[in-house]
Every structure is written in C-alpha cells, then in structure tokens.
Amino acid sequence: MVLGVRLYSALYPSWGPVCLLLRSFASCSGNPASCCTMPQLGLLHGRAWAVLFGQLRRPPGAVCIGAVHSHSQVAEAALATQLKPHQEKSNFIIKTPKGTRDLSPQQMVVREKIIDMVVSCFKRHGAKGLDTPAFELKEMLTEKYGEDSGLIYDLKDQGGELLSLRYDLTVPFARYLAMNKVKKMKRYHVGNVWRRESPTIVQGRYREFCQCDFDIAGQFDPMIPDAECLKIMCEILSGLQLGDFLIKVNDRRILDGIFAVCGVPESKFHAICSSVDKLDKMSWKDVRHEMVAKKGLAAEMADRIGDYVQCHGGVSLVEQMFQDPRLSQNKQALEGLGDLKLLFEYLTLFGIAEKISFDLSLARGLDYYTGVIYEAVLLHTPAHAEEEPLNVGSVAAGGRYDGLVGMFDPKGHKVPCVGLSIGVERIFSIVEQRMKTFGENIRTTETQVFVATPQKNFLQERLKLIAELWDAGIKAELMYKNNPKLLTQLHYCENMGIPLVVIIGGHYTGKSCG
C-alpha cells in the first residue's frame, strides 16, 4: 500500500478518551497554522498536530489518533484518473456548442484568481460594479460594430422582441448611461460576451468568452481619465506577472489627419484604416499592395502613408510629428498630438511612460472610437526558457469613445467615455500553459478537515461531529458511506490535499487498524 498510516498509543492518558485532529504532513509544507486556524497547536513525536477540543463536543468514549503520510504520486495519479475535464469531443453526440467549453474545477480556480486580481485593481481605482442582461434588443447593437456585426448571435423570434446576445460590454454600458441619463460614472463589469467567430482555440479565442471592462464616463479635463486607464492596464499586467509588455498608443484623429494630408479621399478613410490595422500581422509591402491593388489608392498616397505609419517611439515622436510640415497643418491631427503630449506628461508622473509606445500603425477595429486608442501586447520572451511561446495577440485594449452614448440618446446628448477591456481568456491560456509546463498542482476544494473513522458503525458520530465543524464555519468533508475503509478515507485526503483529518473511533484497543 502506498499510503502509510500509523496509530499512536493514547497520547495523554490523563485526558481520558479524546478526539484528535491531526495534520496531514503531505498537504502543507509551511507552518501548520497557516492551513487552518486551530484553537491549539503543538508538537507530538516531533510532528505538528492540532487539537480541536475547543470546538467539539467529543463523542462519548471516542478515542483514536493517527497521522497521514505523504505520497504525492498517489495524489497525482488520482487527479489524472478521477477528473477528465477536457476529453476528446470528436464527433461524439454529447458536446458543448462549437467554440464553447466547460470550465473544469481546475480551470475555475485559475480563472477566479485572475479575475479577483483584475477586479481588485478596478476597485482600487474607485470603480463601481454594474451588470447588464446577456441579451439586448437587437436594434441596440446595430451600427455599432462595423464589419463585425455579422458575428452577433441573434435569438430566435419566439414572439415578442427581437433580441441579440451582447457582443461586448461597452455598448450595453453606453445604453445604460443613456437610458438612466447618467452623466458621470466609473464602473467595472465582468461578464461573458458572445461572437460567432471561427474559433481558433489555440490562440485562446472562443465564441463565448469573458471580458473585464473598466470605463470612465463624464466630461473632465483632457487626458486625466485616459492616463488612469493606461495606469490600470500596467498595474494588471505587472500584477499578473505575464512577462514584459508594451502598450501601443495612437489617436484616431492623428490617423485621420495622416490620411487627409496624404490625399486619401474621406470616403476611403475606413477602408485604408482597416488596412493599416493589419500592420501587426503583415509587412508594410503587403499592406501597401492591398491599399493600391485592392482599395484603389494611388501609389504615391500609399507611400506617403507608409512614411507615417511605420513610425513608433516615445514622446519625442510626438514632438517630431508636431514639426512635420504637412501634419502640422491638419487641425484634427494637431488636437490628437496635443492630447498625446499631455498624456505622456501624466504617464511620466504615473511612472509608466517607458511602457508606452506611440505607434502610428495602431488603428483598432471598432467603429466607435473617437480619440486616444491603445492596445497592450506581451513581448515574446516567455518568463521561463522551457515554455513554448504562445501567440496570444493583444491582452488588453481600449480607447476613447465620445459619441457612443449620444447614439442612444433621443436628443443626441453626448457623454464622453474612455475605457479598457482586459482579455482574460488570453491571459488564462498563458497561465494555464505555464502551469502545465511546470506541472503545478491546484487544489480544487478548500476543505480544511476530513472526518474519518477506522471502525464500523461510526456514521452517527461522524455526522454529529461534522455538523459541529460546519456550524463553526470550518470547511469539512466525510465519506458518504456507512462503513468506509480507513485507507480509502485517508487516500481521499491525500488526493484532495486536505490538510487535516479527524480520526474518531471507540476505546483504544492497542491494535493497528491501518
């Protein structure tokens, strides 16, 4: 038997019959008190143990004492066989819908930690929580997402209103502000969104995925809330220890200014902008080809654009663009550059300027942005050499959208907004992969105490005792059997990483029952 169990003779005979709570040495390597707050802690035969007398009425005549020894292999083997959360879904009929998945207990633990960390950052910045329904009236989502509108999930017309599942958390937020005539609000929202994309699961993309959004709505002095959004992105990405990262920043007005001074007709701004957006995946040569061959732009204009959009740098690039003979003639571009200059000033005060790159190729897909836009990318140096680099694209992004709330208001009253969205699914993929690489074990329960017995007919005592533990707020489990084997019970503790076990039984017989 892999599991060693030893019964001690009565420890403190003067105490008479006792019920001892003994610590499993397998589960916690640190201070025994760290696992579970216990009324008494001490050393017995050189080992840590804990007694629970204070909280338990002891069963009449009960006495038994034991200790569980560690065999991490047992725990691992059991973890591998007991739960198979991601089996092949192949062509078997029982499956989740395409692009969706269940989250196993292990995944839930990782996800909860990441989301807790993100939410605590949002709260540190004074945000309130908000929740909106999973679906909206279909008309609320139209004309908000440009080409991506085709990816919206519609509900079947079953009589009544036409509904669509939400595509992001930004449009519902803007709808909430307009509907309730809220002019000022700093809120966070953690929730699922749905997009009918062809799932490339390798990259951590699903049709159902979780977004963590933080937004500041209201009329304020320029760039102060915008700078806070970038500070939040830095705090979260640093806090999650995902390795080095960079936040690309640009401004829609600068892009439009560039297109204008390069001679692009205004009708082509959107099309050319979406070509520029591809510069993170394609070379300039290919993007230029697309502009000229597919979108009918004059080669000369494309070359002029190329001179701009291949630039990136720090605040000095902002200064350089201010001096640019053509761009400095464009009012919109000057506004954008002025704001970026101010933004960099604030980012310096926040101590994060070196994480930010003014990148003229950043365009962002969504229609509703009107000013500053940003996108955080991980730099491809995996934290540990053993890890395979995982292409996760951007892990956080956002920008200013001053017109969206006005689209919902019958009188068009605007509420300026700026915000960010953390791509937790992608972060989740990275953390999951890191844990796989290092074979990290995760406890999927928080159980502190297991109530065991080596003897038959002790169910009643076990039930009475565990109810007292529960009522005292202690996380406890027992085996749902009348007469479980002691080894099975201790085995379960090992597998689940339960740090403490109460072993109760009748008067001490002097014989081992392991």
Next chain:
Amino acid sequence: MVLGVRLYSALYPSWGPVCLLLRSFASCSGNPASCCTMPQLGLLHGRAWAVLFGQLRRPPGAVCIGAVHSHSQVAEAALATQLKPHQEKSNFIIKTPKGTRDLSPQQMVVREKIIDMVVSCFKRHGAKGLDTPAFELKEMLTEKYGEDSGLIYDLKDQGGELLSLRYDLTVPFARYLAMNKVKKMKRYHVGNVWRRESPTIVQGRYREFCQCDFDIAGQFDPMIPDAECLKIMCEILSGLQLGDFLIKVNDRRILDGIFAVCGVPESKFHAICSSVDKLDKMSWKDVRHEMVAKKGLAAEMADRIGDYVQCHGGVSLVEQMFQDPRLSQNKQALEGLGDLKLLFEYLTLFGIAEKISFDLSLARGLDYYTGVIYEAVLLHTPAHAEEEPLNVGSVAAGGRYDGLVGMFDPKGHKVPCVGLSIGVERIFSIVEQRMKTFGENIRTTETQVFVATPQKNFLQERLKLIAELWDAGIKAELMYKNNPKLLTQLHYCENMGIPLVVIIGGHYTGKSCG
C-alpha cells in the same frame, strides 16, 4: 454651505512641510483604524486623524491640513440625484429586454454579499467550482423539463448548430458528467439561466435570473448526501437571516405509491401530480375539483388522495404512513418511506430535524426527480413589523435525480445525483426591500483615500501622490480636473463615503481656502 471645512494651522511646525491624511468623520462611525490600515493614528484637536508619511514621498514644499465634517443630508441628496438606476422605463425606446434588468451598483453590492455567503457555504461542504456555456445544443435540453419546455429560449439558426439558452444548471451538469464520464463529483455552479416566463417582477421573477446550485453525483450509501443538501439549505437560510423558514420534504416514490393505492391509472400519474403541486396556492376543494372535473378522476379516488396529501408532520408521520394499511402494501412507497425515516435520523444528528416537515402535498414541477424532493419556504413573519410581507414563494429547492445523467450516456449508464438550488433573486428581493424599508445606505465603491487640494496647479503633485497610493495597494481616487474646488472634492468624499482624505497644497498661508 452645508459642508463645513476648517483648516488647521500647521500642526507640528517642527516637521516642516507635511502632507496629512485626515479622516472624514462623516463616513465611519467606529474606530478610525477600522476603515483603512494606516501607519500612524492619533488624536488632533480631540479628533481622530491618520498620517501617511510612511508610504508617501511628500511633494516638495507641500503643506495642508483639513478635516471634513459630516452632513448626511448632503450625501443623501447627492445619492438621489447622481445615480438614478431604476428610472421609469415606460414606453421609451431605450430599454432592456422584457423580463430583464440592469443591476445598479447598489444592487451589485447586495447581490455580491448574498452570493459570497452562499458560495462560502458550498465551499465549506467541499464543493468544486464548475462552469458551463450559456447555451447548449438544443437537443440536450429536450425531454428534460416536461410542460415547461416551451419556456426555453432558442437561438436563431444562423448556420451551424441549433442552440438554446440553458434553462437551469442541473441539465448542463448532467451533460458534463456524461460527456466526461465522471462518476463522482461534488460541485457548485453560480450562473444565470433564462426562461421565457411572463415576468411577475413583484415576486422577484425575471426572464434572466441567477441560480446557485450545489449537487452531489455518485453512488453512495442512502440519504447521507441527501441529508447534507438539507443541512446546506438550513445553513444558508439561517446565515442570510431571512427570518423563520421551513423545509418541506417528500419523495416521488411515495407520491406514486399513493396514486397507485388510490387506484389512479399510471397514465394519469403526471397530470394528478401536477394538480397536487398546486396545493400550496389552492385549497384542497379546488384541487379536488380540478382532478375530478378537468382530469377525469373518479371522485372516490380523489377523496382517497385527499386523505393523504393533506397530511404533514415530522418523523412520526413517516411512522404513521408505514402503518397505513394500503400504503404499506406498495413497494415504491415503502422504499420512499424507508429512506425518509433514515433521512430524519441523519437530520436529527445534524440538529435540523425541527426545520423539516414531511409534507405529502409537495410534488415539484420538474420531470427529472426520482426520489427525495424538498422545498424551503419562508414563514410569513417579516423580521421587523415595519416591513411589508413579500410573497416570494420558495427560496430554495431540490431533490434526487438518479436518471438524468443516464439520459445523456449512449449506454444509459446512470450516475445517481442529488442537489439543491438557491433562488438568490428572491432572496435578493427580500434583502433589497428590507434595506429600502430601513433606508440603509450602501457604499458602492471601496475607495479608502481621496487625494484633494485646495490650491490651483497641483494636478502634477496629485497624480504623483495617487500613483504611489495605487502602487502601495491603497484604493484611492482624485478629481479628473486641473483645478477642482476644495468643496467639490470634499463633497465627493461625503457622497461616496470615502473615509480618508489627503489634502495637499503649497506653504501654509494662514488663510482659509474652503
């Protein structure tokens, strides 16, 4: 001016220029240290204050000191005007879909507290977390909900699979077990479900609502997991302090046994069962009429059923039914009665038997139950005389469903399950109403420190200082203005209940800047 502000002369001139963090007396009535852990606490002019020197580099030459006085009316008035989370939605075009709603920051705070309490109970009982997609393949949900299937939301056929929004969390759990061939699992799941019911919002019923489920899957000795489910319901309902409650218990096999010995043909079991289910809302006379007139049952049979289903009591009623000359001849009923007897034994050991009523009228709507069923109801004695009684129906329910997993398994392998669902929306309505009645104020943010200034041109210093607070993990806010008025800043602290304010400024001038 409603808000009183006073500037002290330099407190400790020997310290030279300082930056003081002063406590707002309005926000926290208790110990100043309870709001925020601070490096130093002391008394100044007889008032509590806290100094943050330890964590802050002080801006060169900055000195200012102040204290905020309380005017709860200000806070209330501002709360009423600033956020209007539930305005009349009337016939205005901007709205949430029928039967759904946004959750305002205030509501989110209450909801989070309730869910945290429920989840911590589930974890205390050793449950693992699990999440499943919002929608399932349509075929997964068919033949699971009987007459209620019409309430399922289907997604539009946009090419690809036919999908439906989940109707509960139980069927996805069974699908998960079958799909992954899991034979044993104790899991909890908190998530929204969707039902196209005619919403009666007064009763806390919505088309989108949150369920908190706990289930135990696996082959175990009888009634041990079932008893734990009832224990969990008691712990949660006691913990939430919703007033007195009662859990009705019955068994589907006893009901079937009653119908059989009363001569009901098996084809009518379901119809008669659903009539019995109405006994909590209709008199026996009306139910009897429905059985005889609408469902074609012989009056004699209905009367025999009436003799049974009007009975409720404790374990003595179980004994009485064992002695019943007709029922004791029915094998199914005897099995159910045997299990209930054992259940009561365990419930006594758990110390909750007096909360449980064996109620022969309890039938439960869903098709998939096969054994013990239960439903918790609040007894209509509002905790406080001022409160209007709120009819919320059952607040928690569940039962044993031994056949559901087998419906998903290609070979029909069964995994016995028992579980419960907490109706958090209904509990939420009760708590919300209680808070309204008592005019309780809820903080919607957790901000500990506000960074203010009475002087112009201090934005840079404020930004540097707040970044240090954030980096030290302190929840902090400032006004997004270059030169905000001091009163506006302090006003905000009052409105939001922010307990501490840092006031920074230039060298002390001897003049009030309030």
